[in-house]
Amino acid sequence: MAARLVPAVGAAGLVVAVYEVCRRHCLAPMRQSEALLHLLADLTDSREHAVYGHSWRVGAYSRALAVSLGLSGEAADRVGYAGLLHDIGKMGVPDGLLNKAGSLDAEERALMMGHAAAGARIVLRAGSLRTLAPIIRHHHEWWAGDGYPDGLSGEAIPLGARILAVADAFDTMTTDRPYRARRSRQAALSELRRCAGHQFDPRVVASLAELVVAGDEAAAEDGGDLPTLVDQARAEG
Numbered sequence: 001m002a003a004r005l006v007p008a009v010g011a012a013g014l015v016v017a018v019y020e021v022c023r024r025h026c027l028a029p030m031r032q033s034e035a036l037l038h039l040l041a042d043l044t045d046s047r048e049h050a051v052y053g054h055s056w057r058v059g060a061y062s063r064a065l066a067v068s069l070g071l072s073g074e075a076a077d078r079v080g081y082a083g084l085l086h087d088i089g090k091m092g093v094p095d096g097l098l099n100k101a102g103s104l105d106a107e108e109r110a111l112m113m114g115h116a117a118a119g120a121r122i123v124l125r126a127g128s129l130r131t132l133a134p135i136i137r138h139h140h141e142w143w144a145g146d147g148y149p150d151g152l153s154g155e156a157i158p159l160g161a162r163i164l165a166v167a168d169a170f171d172t173m174t175t176d177r178p179y180r181a182r183r184s185r186q187a188a189l190s191e192l193r194r195c196a197g198h199q200f201d202p203r204v205v206a207s208l209a210e211l212v213v214a215g216d217e218a219a220a221e222d223g224g225d226l227p228t229l230v231d232q233a234r235a236e237g
């Protein structure tokens with residue numbers, strides 16, 4: 001588990017700092033700012049226990065899914081970068097709440113849910129990153145309209161946000177957390193399929209299933225370790 005890098009700054013200070021970094025350094029095209037985007041993603045992850053690498057993997061999975069759904073070039077890059085920064089709005093969530101064990105009350109839940117809109121506001125003010133705002137804002141919308149922050153449904157949800165939702169859930173389920181062990185890829189896929197059509201876009205879930213099957217078949221042929229979806233995303237990048 002990564003050490004927490006920013007325990008003493010406080011949520012408000014962090015938000016101001018992130019605004020400043022984005023405003024000053026993200027004016028260049030996103031590819032030129034890639035190292036900075038990775039740094040911001042790691043900073044976001046470092047505030048939460050046991051999620052180190054989550055943002056990076058969600059970015060890689062999202063890009064791979066975007067490519068498999070027919071996006072290319074800048075459009076696919078945009079989905080990948082949005083995945084990298086999808087939880088940047090959690091910078092504004094207090095430490096105690098971010099790592100709270102057990103259930104949240106209504107006020108705490110509202111604060112946590114605010115991270116999607118807050119993340120969009122952060123990138124909206126950051127030069128070339130502003131095009132990521134709709135994807136980040138809507139990554140917790142549900143296909144059937146039960147999500148947040150705007151209760152959008154179906155194809156009214158930006159495709160990038162629908163991709164992110166699937167990538168985020170897949171990585172969350174297939175990595176260990178302090179309160180539960182990881183699920184296998186197949187178990188995670190079963191859960192995503194169960195929720196397709198209600199929480200997730202069925203087309204995106206089907207695309208992830210194809211990627212996972214292709215990765216497992218390649219591993220069987222090689223006889224080596226399972227190649228991860230991250231490797232596939234790298235190869236296609």
Ligand SMILES: [Fe+2]
Nearest residue numbers: 086087139140
């Ligand atoms: Fe999120």
